[in-house]
Amino acid sequence: MTHGYQPTDTGAHAGPSDPAWPAAPYGVPQQRVTEPEPEPQPAAGEPPAPASAPKKPGRDRYLDLLRSIALVRVVVYHLFGWAWLTVLFPSMGVMFALAGSLMARSLKRPAWGVIRGRVRRLLPPLWVFSAVALAMMFAGGWNPVKDPDHGGTWALVDLINYIVPIGAPPFPWHIGSKSGLLEDTWAVQAAGVLWYLRAYLWFVVASPLLLWAFRRAPWPTLLAPLGLTAVVGTGIVTIPGETGNAVTDFAVYGSCWVLGMAHHDGFLAKIPRYVAVSCAALVMAFGLWWASGHLGPDGWDLNDIPLAQATWSFGFVVILLQYSPSWQELPGRLARWDKLVTLSNNRAVTIYLWHNLLIMATVPILDRLYELPFMQDERATAALDSTYMIWMFFLVWPLIGLAILAVGWVEDIAAKRSPRLWPNGTKKTKPRRRNASRAGHRAK
Secondary structure (H helix, E strand, C coil): CCCCCCCCCCCCCCCCCCCCCCCCCCCCCCCCCCCCCCCCCCCCCCCCCCCCCCCCCCCCHHHHHHHHHHHHHHHHHHHHCCCCHHHHCCHHHHHHHHHHHHHHHHCCCCHHHHHHHHHHHHHHHHHHHHHHHHHHHHHCCCCCCCCCCCCCHHHHHHHHHHCCCCCCCCCCCCCCCCCCCCCCCHHHHHHHCHHHHHHHHHHHHHHHHHHHHHHHCHHHHHHHHHHHHHHHCCCCCCCCHHHHHHHHHHHHHHHHHHHHHHHHHCCHHHCCHHHHHHHHHHHHHHHHHHHHCCCECCECCHHHCHHHHHHHHHHHHHHHHHCCCCCCCCCHHHHHHHHHHHHHHHCHHHHHHHHHHHHHHHHHHHHHHHHCHHHHCHHHHHHHHHCHHHHHHHHHHHHHHHHHHHHCHHHHHHCCCCCCCCCCCCCCCCCCCCCHHHHHHHHC
């Protein structure tokens, strides 16, 4: 008995993070409301107190936590296909905002070097994924030249997008058979997530211009992508093909990217919180109102409703960044998740690239359970049928862990770091070396 994985998104509007990019301190300096107290002066004859060491910069654990939640939400959404998850937590808007904040921080350095560094961190993990995915497609009999959807010489040219994601990569909509080891739509699900890398790459390239425009005209730059979404995302102007998808993605998430820059520059901190939250709530209410009249095939799935996705994500991100506490470490009960949060942030690209393929890999593994002797009973079979998706959920996380061990270290190589198998923040304790002279003295 075979259970096929039901695709929930063909890639145009699904997926995670900035992914590839370790978090950094994003704390916004708070304005003083009173004059600081004068430093106490030492009494006559007393030596001056030693200057306190400057606070060591660290990761903003609040933003790290948001990135981890976004990644988990993406995996759960692609597994269960619950449309309401796009309303509960708009992962992609959050991820683009975090990436925009990090990019603004990095642009204190020369722009070309920053762009080159971001692209360098992105491409090697993509190359490993592309090599595996293309090998599986070719082994399954796919010939891009003869593909009715991507046939001809242009199909070979489009393969470049598996190396540098400037456009949409070609892939077969059906490969193999429905009774095969994997669902016959596995290529759509595996390669469909690459839309995010394309959007991220174009945002990175456009960031110097976006940051320059924001610092000179903040409000027009912040709101322009929403206006563009109202034009290209509602049918007023239609751009055909993948060019239209790329422009729509850029418009939908452009304001979130610029919001990240605004957060880094302290622009949001200058707006009274009650004003920002009230306006954000109104924008979000508009998004839900618009969605209610433009429901897609999956109902309230905002991925199918660009203007609703843009406005809901915009307001949601404003609220999250207004309340950003800039934690140096996770507080209270959240501290128990510290290692997993660190691991997911250090391997965000790996988790995002491989999670859809690994979700589908759970199906042939779980189907072997039906062959066990005690599963020949109808009640046992019915019990497994009714809990099949839950078992997929529990199985996909060990598979993601194996992917982290197998290929996650490529992210370290891309970032010019020493490769690490399981970078969850645990520090290795070095064995203590005995003092040679003391040991020799004792030997005497």
